[in-house]
Amino acid sequence: MFNYIWCFIIISSIICSVITGNTNNLTNSVLSSASEAVELIITMTGTVCLWSGITEIADKSGLSNVIAKLLSPLLSRLFPDLDRNGKAFGAISSNVTANLLGLGNAATPLGIKAMKEIEKEKALSLKKFTADRDTVMFVILNTTSLQLMPTMIISILESYGSTQPASIVPYVWISSICGLAAGIISVNIFYKKEV
Amino acid sequence: MIVSLIIPAIMLIILTDGLIKKVPIFSCFTDGAKEGLKTMYSIAPSLIGLITAIGMFKASGALDILTNFLSPVTELIGIPKEVSPLFFLKPISGSGSLAMLNQIISDNGADSVVSKIAAVMTGSTETTFYCIAVYYGATNIKKTGYTVPCALLGDFASMLTACLIVMYNV
Numbered sequence: 001m002f003n004y005i006w007c008f009i010i011i012s013s014i015i016c017s018v019i020t021g022n023t024n025n026l027t028n029s030v031l032s033s034a035s036e037a038v039e040l041i042i043t044m045t046g047t048v049c050l051w052s053g054i055t056e057i058a059d060k061s062g063l064s065n066v067i068a069k070l071l072s073p074l075l076s077r078l079f080p081d082l083d084r085n086g087k088a089f090g091a092i093s094s095n096v097t098a099n100l101l102g103l104g105n106a107a108t109p110l111g112i113k114a115m116k117e118i119e120k121e122k123a124l125s126l127k128k129f130t131a132d133r134d135t136v137m138f139v140i141l142n143t144t145s146l147q148l149m150p151t152m153i154i155s156i157l158e159s160y161g162s163t164q165p166a167s168i169v170p171y172v173w174i175s176s177i178c179g180l181a182a183g184i185i186s187v188n189i190f191y192k193k194e195v
Numbered sequence: 196m197i198v199s200l201i202i203p204a205i206m207l208i209i210l211t212d213g214l215i216k217k218v219p220i221f222s223c224f225t226d227g228a229k230e231g232l233k234t235m236y237s238i239a240p241s242l243i244g245l246i247t248a249i250g251m252f253k254a255s256g257a258l259d260i261l262t263n264f265l266s267p268v269t270e271l272i273g274i275p276k277e278v279s280p281l282f283f284l285k286p287i288s289g290s291g292s293l294a295m296l297n298q299i300i301s302d303n304g305a306d307s308v309v310s311k312i313a314a315v316m317t318g319s320t321e322t323t324f325y326c327i328a329v330y331y332g333a334t335n336i337k338k339t340g341y342t343v344p345c346a347l348l349g350d351f352a353s354m355l356t357a358c359l360i361v362m363y364n365v
Contacts, residue, residue: 002288009248017255025254033250037243040297041235049231054209056227057220061213099321105230111326112333119334131331131340139330139342143323144349149205150318156297157314162305167198168314171360176319179353186348190341 040159047155055101055149064101068093078141078184079134081122088117092138099145111142133191140183146176238290245294253298274358275309277302281316286323286350293317308362315357320350 017026058064072084072093082089091114098107118134119125131139150172157165213220252258258280262269266276277299285292299313323346331339 005287005291006244006248009252013248013251013255013257016257016260017251020256022254022256026251029250029254030247033247034243036250037246037294038239040246041239041242045232045235048235049228052231052234053224053226053228054206056230057213057218057223058209059227060223061209061216061218063209063212104234108329111330115330115334115336119336124336128338129336130338131336131342135334135336136340136342136345139327140345140349142330143321143326143346144353145321147318149202152293153296153314153318156293156300157305157310160300160305160310162310164199165305166202168311168318169201170198171311171315171357171364172318174360175315175353175356178356179320179349182352183345183349186345187341190345 040156043159044152044155047158048151051102051149051151055103058101059103059106064094064097064103067100068097071096078137081134082118083121086117086121088114088121091117092141096141096145099142100148102147102149102151107142111138114138133187136191137184137187140187141180144176144179144183146173146180148173238293241290242293245288245290246297249291249294249298253302258298272355272358274355274362275312277309278313278316278358281313282351282354285316285320285354286347289322289325292322312358312361315361316354319353319357323347323350 013026017023072089075089075093075096076082076084079089079092082092091110095107095110095114098104098110115135115138118138122132122134124130124132124135149169153168153172154165157168210220213223249258262276262279265279269276269279280295281292281299284295296313296317300310303309327339327342327346331342
């Protein structure tokens with residue numbers, strides 16, 4: 001699907017520039033955008049690397065396990081049907097912690113493991129492979145996931161000379177939590193009959 | 196002022212905890228930073244493609260036509276029209292919304308309310324359809340049930356909150 005979106009953006013820009021007579025601007029932007037993109041990526045790399053280095057320390061020192069334990073009472077309320085000492089629940093809490101810390105590369109494999117374990121524990125193969133409340137809830141936790149330190153966003157603001165790039169952090173937390181809450185509430189509404 | 200302490204405080208906690216548990220801190224740091232390089236390396240090609248596409252969209256005047264077309268809706272909710280493309284782009288593409296954020300900041304300045312809203316919107320959720328595709332793709336589940344409506348409701352709530360809290364608190 002993304003093939004079409006990317007082509008649509010470019011082709012509609014070309015058509016629009018011919019109609020509005022902006023072809024000069026368009027050509028200049030093609031020539032400058034790609035190199036501006038590289039400059040931005042290089043500036044972003046510094047902050048992103050620094051932060052993933054710091055979170056790696058937290059992961060190795062076991063701080064992430066502590067966070068996972070702190071989260072487990074909350075998570076067990078979201079997944080009342082799952083065994084709290086089971087593999088599925090363990091994978092879910094590791095995945096949520098990795099998302100929270102922004103360990104994107106670790107979060108995805110853990111998430112896939114969690115999905116497979118839920119599928120096994122809930123025997124979804126007997127239910128025509130239809131997503132149940134728990135799988136939907138887990139995917140929602142990931143799509144609306146809260147990231148403690150949105151480094152890429154901070155680094156883009158910083159590269160444009162923002163006076164206080166980190167000032168967005170509390171706003172990100174609040175709106176992320178609101179999205180998470182809305183997601184959880186809607187799962188509970190849609191799946192009320194089955195609970 | 197508390198905001199300016201968030202980053203140093205998190206660093207202090209992590210480093211102290213690492214020291215107490217006798218973790219090889221600096222080699223962990225460099226390992227992690229290497230992962231950061233890999234992340235940036237893997238998103239660079241799509242960012243270059245999308246920043247170019249969105250730069251063209253802006254230069255041709257198409258972006259202004261789109262945001263003006265959507266402005267009756269954004270005015271009704273009371274949010275700036277410049278951020279409206281993010282509502283569509285954010286659930287579909289992470290790199291696309293970073294590219295759009297880049298465009299919005301370069302048009303409006305890094306300290307403007309519009310840029311701040313766009314930054315918070317982009318930072319608050321994950322790329323919904325990517326998550327759904329990856330997670331269901333890895334299992335045998337064929338029917339996603341109510342996943343998409345629930346996920347989009349969550350996205351919409353978080354992006355709307357982003358607009359409102361930034362506008363009334365800056």
